Amino acid sequence: MFKLENTKKLKFTLLSISLSTLLASSALGAPKEMSVDGAVKYPIKDGKYSSYYINTQEVKDYNIGRTPTKREVAAWDVDVRPDGTGLPEFDMKSGEVVLGDDGKPKKAEGSVELGNELYDAQCAMCHGDFGTGGKGYPRLAGGSKESLKIQRLNPADENPNPETPIRTIGSYWPYASTLYWYVQDSMPFPHPKSLTNSETYAVTAYLLSVNGIQYEGEDLDDEFVLDKEKLMKIIMPNHDGFYPEVDTKDPRQGVKNMTALLSDPKIYGTGTRCMKDCIKEDTQKLLLKIENDLTANANQPVLTTRDLPKTEAKANVLPAQKTYEETCVTCHGNPALGAPVLGDKAAWAKVVAKGIDKVYDNGINGINAMPPKGGTDLSDEKMKEVIDYMINSSK
Numbered sequence: 418m419f420k421l422e423n424t425k426k427l428k429f430t431l432l433s434i435s436l437s438t439l440l441a442s443s444a445l446g447a448p449k450e451m452s453v454d455g456a457v458k459y460p461i462k463d464g465k466y467s468s469y470y471i472n473t474q475e476v477k478d479y480n481i482g483r484t485p486t487k488r489e490v491a492a493w494d495v496d497v498r499p500d501g502t503g504l505p506e507f508d509m510k511s512g513e514v515v516l517g518d519d520g521k522p523k524k525a526e527g528s529v530e531l532g533n534e535l536y537d538a539q540c541a542m543c544h545g546d547f548g549t550g551g552k553g554y555p556r557l558a559g560g561s562k563e564s565l566k567i568q569r570l571n572p573a574d575e576n577p578n579p580e581t582p583i584r585t586i587g588s589y590w591p592y593a594s595t596l597y598w599y600v601q602d603s604m605p606f607p608h609p610k611s612l613t614n615s616e617t618y619a620v621t622a623y624l625l626s627v628n629g630i631q632y633e634g635e636d637l638d639d640e641f642v643l644d645k646e647k648l649m650k651i652i653m654p655n656h657d658g659f660y661p662e663v664d665t666k667d668p669r670q671g672v673k674n675m676t677a678l679l680s681d682p683k684i685y686g687t688g689t690r691c692m693k694d695c696i697k698e699d700t701q702k703l704l705l706k707i708e709n710d711l712t713a714n715a716n717q718p719v720l721t722t723r724d725l726p727k728t729e730a731k732a733n734v735l736p737a738q739k740t741y742e743e744t745c746v747t748c749h750g751n752p753a754l755g756a757p758v759l760g761d762k763a764a765w766a767k768v769v770a771k772g773i774d775k776v777y778d779n780g781i782n783g784i785n786a787m788p789p790k791g792g793t794d795l796s797d798e799k800m801k802e803v804i805d806y807m808i809n810s811s812k
Contacts, residue, residue: 488512497598501649504594505614515613526644527619529626529637535616536623539605539792542748547627548585552755558627560588562654587628591659593651597621605792607747618643625651737806744793745803756787757811765811780804 464473492512497503507522508515517523537546543554550556560583567582586596601617603609612620622643630637632651637643741749741759748756757764768776781800783789790800 495598495601497594497601499592499594501594501645504597504645504648506645508614510613523615524644525614525618526642527615527617527622528640528642529619529622530639531616532619532621532623532626533639535612535620538788540620542788542792543606548624553751555585556583557586557624559583560585562588562658564588565655565658585628586624587630587654589655589658591653591656593621593625593630593648593653596624597648600624607744607792618648621648630654735806737802740795740799740803741806744795745791745807748787748791749807755785757807759807760811762811765808769808776804776808777801 461471461473464470489512491509495503505525508525515523536548543551544557545551545554548557549559564580565582565584565588567580590596597617600620601610601612601614604620605611622637622641625643626637626641630651630653632641632647746759749759752758752761757768771779777800779787780803781790781797793800795803
């Protein structure tokens with residue numbers, strides 16, 4: 418527990434520099450009451466709160482916007498629960514079921530093989546081949562449930578335990594349905610929510626396969642096709658790792674069993690618990706102190722002048738710049754990923770030294786961790802325009 422020094426003075430100082438005080442310092446005088454969270458309340462006078470006008474009309478009902486349609490709600494209602502509720506049975510578009518060539522609803526399903534292709538095109542650039550991880554982005558495969566038990570028993574040691582738990586999809590996530598939801602809602606990073614339900618099932622199937630997850634005791638080979646029914650049957654290795662195992666067959670014993678479990682010091686790592694005189698070092702080092710009195714500068718009058726210099730309107734954005742910001746900035750705007758960053762003259766000088774035709778070829782056909790055209794569907798000409806923009810902006 419940290420102790421605040423000179424709490425009375427501190428309380429007055431913090432209240433003095435609060436936003437409410439700054440706003441009300443013009444003419445309304447001292448505050449008359451406090452709200453339950455400790456903030457200062459100021460009275461409303463002449464339709465103004467401090468220097469700002471407020472709406473004093475009585476409003477009984479709000480009528481802003483409109484009630485969304487069922488289709489609009491369905492288009493956004495894509496969350497998936499651990500019990501599988503929300504997993505789609507059919508492909509959807511704009512909140513409506515997609516119909517196949519036969520006029521029937523198109524079943525949502527995807528194979529490991531298709532997921533591999535999608536992953537290589539849209540995911541490997543960040544998460545590495547087979548989910549092994551990339552610069553600045555987490556690994557998705559590997560690790561084990563046993564590694565989660567590794568703890569840094571004493572972080573204050575000069576050399577604490579060098580081994581760390583490896584949390585990946587296969588070792589840490591308790592439900593396969595969460596994987597489907599996360600991919601559908603947040604991936605791929607440059608353009609989330611762009612995968613169809615079938616494509617999401619395919620990517621999910623591939624990620625489960627590289628993590629060694631099985632379906633009914635069998636490995637997921639390239640021909641394995643994942644759908645809602647099969648995903649519901651997949652049991653993850655760490656499905657029981659988030660809840661303690663206690664004997665609660667008799668509900669009346671539940672609280673007693675849980676109390677006994679949490680009272681066992683061995684589940685907290687070292688097997689020992691300190692209840693008295695735990696801090697051995699100088700407790701003065703733990704005090705949170707405010708050494709400077711800010712009161713004198715905390716009650717300055719509100720500045721009402723508006724004399725900041727006007728900024729010129731931003732020039733029209735070039736089409737190539739817009740394309741770069743929408744599709745390429747994820748990798749070429751982050752130095753941690755290893756790709757030449759826009760504006761880095763030295764890095765782009767090395768790239769251009771290969772010859773512009775070679776640069777175009779690498780961009781269009783891919784190089785190293787970069788997939789062809791960065792995983793986009795840009796035409797060759799559009800890709801060249803973006804490359805020219807990055808080169809010209811980095812001279």
